[in-house]
Amino acid sequence: GENxxxxxxxxxxxxxxxxxxKCTYSDSASNYFPWYKQExxxxxxxxxxxxxxxxxxxxxxIAVTLNKTAKHFSLHITETQPExxxxxxxxxSSFGGSNYKLTFGKGTLLTVNP
Amino acid sequence: ETGVTQTPRHLVMGMTNKKSLxxxxxxxxxxxxxxxxxxKKPLELMFVYSLEERVxxxxxxxxxxxxxxxxxxxxLHLHTLQPExxxxxxxxxxxxxxxxxxxxSGTRLTVV
Numbered sequence: 388g389e390n391x392x393x394x395x396x397x398x399x400x401x402x403x404x405x406x407x408x409k410c411t412y413s414d415s416a417s418n419y420f421p422w423y424k425q426e427x428x429x430x431x432x433x434x435x436x437x438x439x440x441x442x443x444x445x446x447x448x449i450a451v452t453l454n455k456t457a458k459h460f461s462l463h464i465t466e467t468q469p470e471x472x473x474x475x476x477x478x479x480s481s482f483g484g485s486n487y488k489l490t491f492g493k494g495t496l497l498t499v500n501p
Numbered sequence: 502e503t504g505v506t507q508t509p510r511h512l513v514m515g516m517t518n519k520k521s522l523x524x525x526x527x528x529x530x531x532x533x534x535x536x537x538x539x540x541k542k543p544l545e546l547m548f549v550y551s552l553e554e555r556v557x558x559x560x561x562x563x564x565x566x567x568x569x570x571x572x573x574x575x576x577l578h579l580h581t582l583q584p585e586x587x588x589x590x591x592x593x594x595x596x597x598x599x600x601x602x603x604x605x606s607g608t609r610l611t612v613v
Contacts, residue, residue: 391543396541419600421600421601421602423602423604429606430505430591430604430605430606430607431544431591431602431604432604433601433602436600436601476543476544478544480600488534488546488549488556489546489600489602490543490546491543491544492543493541493542493543494543
């Protein structure tokens with residue numbers, strides 16, 4: 388089955404700096420890679436996703452890059468703000484047939500210091 | 502609320518108790534999921550119901566029993582749990598061919 392590794396497990400940055408979280412996956416058939424943000428005591432929420440037919444996707448201060456050859460993808464947050472503090476989860480999924488489940492990484496606790 | 506509602510929000514139960522967690526979605530989705538979230542571990546998929554078909558993680562103990570009476574409701578029946586089962590149990594829903602999950606707020610379960 389799919390295995391997703393996520394690093395680092397914790398990340399602390401100063402407000403305004405950039406933050407990068409990296410994930411690797413094992414199943415070359417995976418072709419959908421979402422990122423979820425979970426604030427303390429709240430539910431995980433999708434913040435951005437990327438499909439295997441593109442290498443990069445941006446949404447304001449958030450971007451995700453994908454390297455299919457190396458089987459890794461990364462989340463980039465620029466101009467970080469205190470409200471970006473949360474746990475971020477990456478996930479990987481293959482699309483179609485009976486393989487519709489997401490396999491998640493262990494999460495990264497991001498702390499943005501004012 | 503995002504359209505996926507879980508009850509109760511918190512649950513404390515003894516190891517000999519029987520309880521049930523409930524999840525309800527009003528998003529018109531046709532797939533529902535149970536995930537277990539433990540400290541410092543990945544979100545662990547327990548069960549999937551999709552188009553009335555059940556897919557399960559074979560590593561989930563039989564003391565967890567899911568039930569999906571229709572596409573809008575999902576239950577997780579619990580019996581004779583162990584302290585290591587204490588965790589946040591998250592329900593999610595999606596369209597089968599869309600991996601954009603909507604999560605519920607979860608049930609914080611403590612087994613004493």
